[in-house]
Amino acid sequence: MIPELGHYALILAFCIALVQGVLPLLGAYQGRREWLVLAKPAAQTVFLLLAFAFGSLAWSFYVNDFSVLYVAEHSNTQLPTVYRFGAVWGGHEGSLLLWLLLLSTWTFLVAQLSDALDEFMVARVIGVLGLVSSGLLLFVIATSNPFERLLPAAQEGRSLNPLLQDPGLVFHPPMLYMGYVGFSVAFAFAIASLLSNRLDAAWARWSRPWTTAAWIFLTLGIALGSWWAYYELGWGGWWFWDPVENASFIPWLVGTALLHSLAVTEKRGVFKSWTVLLAITAFSLSLLGTFLVRSGVLTSVHAFATDPRRGIFILILLSLVVGSSLTLYAIRAPKRATGAQFTLTARETMILLGNVFLVAAAASVLLGTLYPLLIDALNLGKISVGPPYFNAVFVPIMIPLLVLMGIGPWTNWKNTHLLTVIQRLWIAALLAVIAAVLIPTIMGEFTWLASLGFLLAFWIIGSGIQQVMRQFKTGRPTRSFIGMQFAHLGIAIFVIGVTMVGAYQEERDVKMSSGDTVTVGAYQIQMKGIGAVAGPNYKATRGTFEVSRKGQLETTLYPEKRNYFSSTMPMTEAAINAGLTRDIYVSLGEALPDQSWAVRVYYKPFVDWIWGGCLLMALGGLIAISDKRYRSKWRATHEA
Amino acid sequence: MSLQNNMKPRHKRALLIIGALIVIGVAALLILNALNSNIALYVTPSDVANGKAPQSQTFRIGGLVKSGSLRRDGITVHFVVTDLVKDIPVSYTGILPDLFKEGKGAVVQGRLNQNGEFVASEVLAKHDENYMPPEAKHALEQAQKQEVQK
Numbered sequence: 099m100i101p102e103l104g105h106y107a108l109i110l111a112f113c114i115a116l117v118q119g120v121l122p123l124l125g126a127y128q129g130r131r132e133w134l135v136l137a138k139p140a141a142q143t144v145f146l147l148l149a150f151a152f153g154s155l156a157w158s159f160y161v162n163d164f165s166v167l168y169v170a171e172h173s174n175t176q177l178p179t180v181y182r183f184g185a186v187w188g189g190h191e192g193s194l195l196l197w198l199l200l201l202s203t204w205t206f207l208v209a210q211l212s213d214a215l216d217e218f219m220v221a222r223v224i225g226v227l228g229l230v231s232s233g234l235l236l237f238v239i240a241t242s243n244p245f246e247r248l249l250p251a252a253q254e255g256r257s258l259n260p261l262l263q264d265p266g267l268v269f270h271p272p273m274l275y276m277g278y279v280g281f282s283v284a285f286a287f288a289i290a291s292l293l294s295n296r297l298d299a300a301w302a303r304w305s306r307p308w309t310t311a312a313w314i315f316l317t318l319g320i321a322l323g324s325w326w327a328y329y330e331l332g333w334g335g336w337w338f339w340d341p342v343e344n345a346s347f348i349p350w351l352v353g354t355a356l357l358h359s360l361a362v363t364e365k366r367g368v369f370k371s372w373t374v375l376l377a378i379t380a381f382s383l384s385l386l387g388t389f390l391v392r393s394g395v396l397t398s399v400h401a402f403a404t405d406p407r408r409g410i411f412i413l414i415l416l417s418l419v420v421g422s423s424l425t426l427y428a429i430r431a432p433k434r435a436t437g438a439q440f441t442l443t444a445r446e447t448m449i450l451l452g453n454v455f456l457v458a459a460a461a462s463v464l465l466g467t468l469y470p471l472l473i474d475a476l477n478l479g480k481i482s483v484g485p486p487y488f489n490a491v492f493v494p495i496m497i498p499l500l501v502l503m504g505i506g507p508w509t510n511w512k513n514t515h516l517l518t519v520i521q522r523l524w525i526a527a528l529l530a531v532i533a534a535v536l537i538p539t540i541m542g543e544f545t546w547l548a549s550l551g552f553l554l555a556f557w558i559i560g561s562g563i564q565q566v567m568r569q570f571k572t573g574r575p576t577r578s579f580i581g582m583q584f585a586h587l588g589i590a591i592f593v594i595g596v597t598m599v600g601a602y603q604e605e606r607d608v609k610m611s612s613g614d615t616v617t618v619g620a621y622q623i624q625m626k627g628i629g630a631v632a633g634p635n636y637k638a639t640r641g642t643f644e645v646s647r648k649g650q651l652e653t654t655l656y657p658e659k660r661n662y663f664s665s666t667m668p669m670t671e672a673a674i675n676a677g678l679t680r681d682i683y684v685s686l687g688e689a690l691p692d693q694s695w696a697v698r699v700y701y702k703p704f705v706d707w708i709w710g711g712c713l714l715m716a717l718g719g720l721i722a723i724s725d726k727r728y729r730s731k732w733r734a735t736h737e738a
Numbered sequence: 739m740s741l742q743n744n745m746k747p748r749h750k751r752a753l754l755i756i757g758a759l760i761v762i763g764v765a766a767l768l769i770l771n772a773l774n775s776n777i778a779l780y781v782t783p784s785d786v787a788n789g790k791a792p793q794s795q796t797f798r799i800g801g802l803v804k805s806g807s808l809r810r811d812g813i814t815v816h817f818v819v820t821d822l823v824k825d826i827p828v829s830y831t832g833i834l835p836d837l838f839k840e841g842k843g844a845v846v847q848g849r850l851n852q853n854g855e856f857v858a859s860e861v862l863a864k865h866d867e868n869y870m871p872p873e874a875k876h877a878l879e880q881a882q883k884q885e886v887q888k
């Protein structure tokens with residue numbers, strides 16, 4: 099009964115989303131106020147219906163209703179309750195339902211928080227979001243209904259892939275989707291502004307906090323996914339340039355460019371066309387990401403379901419969104435320059451240049467991701483584009499961007515005397531050079547790449563410290579400023595983490611039996627023994643390893659090899675001793691004939707700084723949107 | 739610096755565009771260069787046996803891990819990847835992924851040594867027990883087709 103109600107709610111949501119998409123837009127076009135006012139209640143209703151549908155599916159998981167096909171395929175009675183809830187988005191249908199719920203959540207929030215906007219604008223924004231919602235709802239109802247019944251009901255469900263039974267993965271998809279979907283708001287604002295011919299500073303000011311919010315979620319989502327891969331996959335890597343990872347990273351790069359471009363449009367009223375184009379691109383790439391991951395055209399961890407109909411449907415939806423918005427853009431985008439003056443050394447130019455680097459990076463990652471598909475589609479053979487390509491292209495593009503990050507915040511709007519800035523920044527430059535020489539020496543091995551990494555990271559940190567000092571001399575810093583400092587510091591911390599791991603990690607694959615010792619970094623890891631343990635829904639072999647440094651016992655690690663009852667595949671649970679300056683990572687390989695085990699022992703210096711840096715970036719975004727001036731300034735310009 | 743302030747907007751825009759084009763051009767060069775040297779071709783076991791594998795580059799082989807072929811030598815493993823027509827001996831030093839099993843599909847990346855043994859630097863088996871790497875499947879289908887034609 100409950101699943102039928104959920105299904106019914108979905109269909110009803112589709113009908114109302116159509117109303118939400120069509121009538122307000124038409125009303126705004128023809129100036130009919132009675133159609134405009136439908137926007138908000140329709141958006142609220144769609145949100146409630148989707149929340150109900152999602153709740154129904156979650157309930158079916160909770161009560162183990164195996165007469166629902168999706169539940170039977172992704173859950174079983176032995177699954178702990180938390181993971182039963184996480185399993186709601188463990189597969190294709192449920193994750194799309196989550197996508198929709200989050201889209202309607204964003205729409206709902208826009209409807210609630212838009213009192214300051216004029217009703218035509220609100221109606222158009224909600225209308226555009228309604229069109230997107232109805233397209234995806236149709237997709238779910240037609241090709242991916244999560245409420246499909248399985249009759250007769252299964253006695254017991256199939257398991258959720260054991261890899262996914264993990265707290266990191268319970269939160270990873272909602273975060274990531276929240277970010278993906280959040281760009282729809284920036285997109286809707288861009289389209290609404292094009293429709294109403296009102297691409298102005300107010301539009302940018304309004305889009306900015308929404309874009310930042312989406313960007314925060316996307317940053318956290320990607321970081322969570324990376325962290326999960328690090329401790330769960332048992333290989334100790336934090337980024338694999340897997341197509342699915344790229345699918346989330348490309349929108350992030352474009353979204354970051356959009357954040358900065360919006361700042362220029364808000365402050366100076368320039369780059370309007372470029373900003374609109376970025377907003378359209380960011381959302382289109384989010385849709386493309388959904389297509390790549392969900393159509394099964396990519397062969398990777400996440401491609402659990404493959405169904406060509408689904409792929410074609412999303413492809414059609416994607417081309418409709420991209421095609422119609424680009425057409426609108428071609429017709430409506432401002433063609434003449436707005437006349438604002440700025441020089442080649444102004445902050446405007448710096449941000450534009452940074453944007454070009456970010457977009458070039460996004461394009462190169464996109465190309466590397468799609469290239470194998472293209473070659474395969476043209477029957478030119480099968481190839482794989484792996485990490486070497488991405489590292490070879492991505493890293494060189496990032497270098498000038500990081501250099502620019504130290505200079506950009508020092509420049510002024512309109513015009514900057516670049517020479518003065520350079521003269522001031524000698525302190526940061528000195529700090530960077532000292533770090534670039536000193537740190538590799540302390541770490542024991544000098545490589546140019548590591549040195550470059552520290553140079554860039556400390557260049558950004560040094561420049562940041564000088565900015566903060568200058569700011570405190572002239573007055574109270576704004577939250578925007580503090581947010582930027584945190585986010586940029588986050589990048590520097592991230593670069594330090596990446597450089598340290600890249601240059602100084604030690605990875606040893608060794609054969610060990612009880613009593614054997616292996617050395618990584620300054621640590622001795624001794625295998626003490628190995629035995630069997632039982633978990634709630636698995637049996638495991640657990641090793642005991644003592645980690646010591648200079649003869650002092652630091653910690654004991656217990657890596658496991660698990661066999662889940664509901665699955666025949668073994669699972670490696672790595673044991674990690676995390677620390678501010680290093681992780682010790684031990685994972686069990688396989689049993690070898692003579693009572694010994696293949697063991698993987700890693701020493702990962704500063705690896706946690708990678709995710710710490712991401713957290714700082716997200717925190718920076720949070721501080722920036724808490725800046726009150728958005729609302730108050732909007733009101734001021736609006737009433738004037 | 740003062741020179742730039744006197745520049746005409748038209749010239750300034752041209753300079754900006756030229757700057758952007760240079761960035762894009764350099765990026766494109768990097769991409770082409772990287773694509774040239776860093777892509778790994780998928781080769782079927784039959785093609786490797788027929789000498790159609792690249793000599794100087796790493797490449798990938800997809801196929802089945804032949805049952806009974808797995809042999810351990812400390813941390814190094816030897817096994818055979820097959821498309822059911824031709825067999826290629828493979829060696830790998832390191833820890834195999836959880837889903838690596840005899841009789842199941844796998845993809846290996848590496849290069850051939852002088853003895854005709856494929857030295858793998860990476861062994862990929864995917865994260866789902868019911869999942870067959872499409873490249874392995876493709877290799878089996880290709881081999882079957884060629885057999886039929888003979």
